[in-house]
Amino acid sequence: MKLTFIGAGSAFANHNENYNSNLLLESPKNSEKLLVDCGCDARHALLDLGYTYKDISAVYISHLHFDHVGGLEWLGLTTKFDPSCQRPRLFIHEKVADIIWDTTLRGSMACLEEEEATLETYFDLKSSNSSFLWNDVKFNMVKMIHVYNKDKPQPCYGLEFSFGSKNIFFTGDTRFDLDRLLPYYNKADIIFQDTETLPFKSSVHCHYSEIVALPKSIKKKMWLYHYNAGQLPDCKKDGFRGYVQRRQVFDLEKKETYL
Ligand SMILES: [Zn+2]
Numbered sequence: 001m002k003l004t005f006i007g008a009g010s011a012f013a014n015h016n017e018n019y020n021s022n023l024l025l026e027s028p029k030n031s032e033k034l035l036v037d038c039g040c041d042a043r044h045a046l047l048d049l050g051y052t053y054k055d056i057s058a059v060y061i062s063h064l065h066f067d068h069v070g071g072l073e074w075l076g077l078t079t080k081f082d083p084s085c086q087r088p089r090l091f092i093h094e095k096v097a098d099i100i101w102d103t104t105l106r107g108s109m110a111c112l113e114e115e116e117a118t119l120e121t122y123f124d125l126k127s128s129n130s131s132f133l134w135n136d137v138k139f140n141m142v143k144m145i146h147v148y149n150k151d152k153p154q155p156c157y158g159l160e161f162s163f164g165s166k167n168i169f170f171t172g173d174t175r176f177d178l179d180r181l182l183p184y185y186n187k188a189d190i191i192f193q194d195t196e197t198l199p200f201k202s203s204v205h206c207h208y209s210e211i212v213a214l215p216k217s218i219k220k221k222m223w224l225y226h227y228n229a230g231q232l233p234d235c236k237k238d239g240f241r242g243y244v245q246r247r248q249v250f251d252l253e254k255k256e257t258y259l
């Protein structure tokens with residue numbers, strides 16, 4: 001399986017520096033592509049790699065911030081009005097599925113002339129409260145604590161999956177909640193870690209100053225993404241694998257590309 005970061009930046013990344021942290025998985029079986037998060041930059045980031053909406057037959061949405069869901073309207077509308085396309089499968093945790101239409105998409109997507117559209121007008125909805133299967137790979141949705149609305153955490157789910165002998169943990173957006181993260185850190189062979197590199201902590205992402213204190217054995221498995229524009233600490237010197245670069249490809253069948 002090929003894993004490509006179409007962008008590796010924070011929500012407020014801009015094109016010249018980076019795009020939003022969304023990634024593309026390509027199945028070795030049939031080259032089918034699963035887009036993991038579809039932020040507002042996704043159509044440009046995909047085009048940079050030579051892809052269009054026609055290449056995206058499945059999408060996973062981790063949570064409802066614009067850098068993760070802001071491109072879903074584009075994907076839904078372009079595939080809906082192109083008769084050569086089928087509805088993309090939408091993999092999503094049921095807690096996110098419960099609110100995505102009314103809070104995020106309905107304003108513009110409901111209006112379809114004669115018809116009042118629903119989420120399923122555009123997407124083949126595959127919601128679950130735990131996991132989903134895509135091309136024989138089981139993806140476990142891992143609950144993260146990212147942002148609160150007053151005292152209620154808003155639903156946000158990273159992904160954990162195994163491919164061959166490797167276990168991969170993609171944190172998604174998360175604050176530094178070590179009790180929740182540690183079992184996945186320990187199990188994983190490769191960790192893609194949400195990393196904030198601002199000079200101050202927003203507290204809704206893992207800040208570099210928090211993850212740099214992790215044990216060496218964990219840091220050496222970590223690739224950092226969702227980082228901010230500007231000066232970055234020397235993460236290799238601090239024991240991490242590196243910063244994921246926009247367009248960086250991880251071939252999960254070839255261990256030397258990421259170890
Ligand atoms: Zn984000």
Ligand SMILES: [Zn+2]
Binds near residue numbers: 063146173
């Ligand atoms: Zn977020």
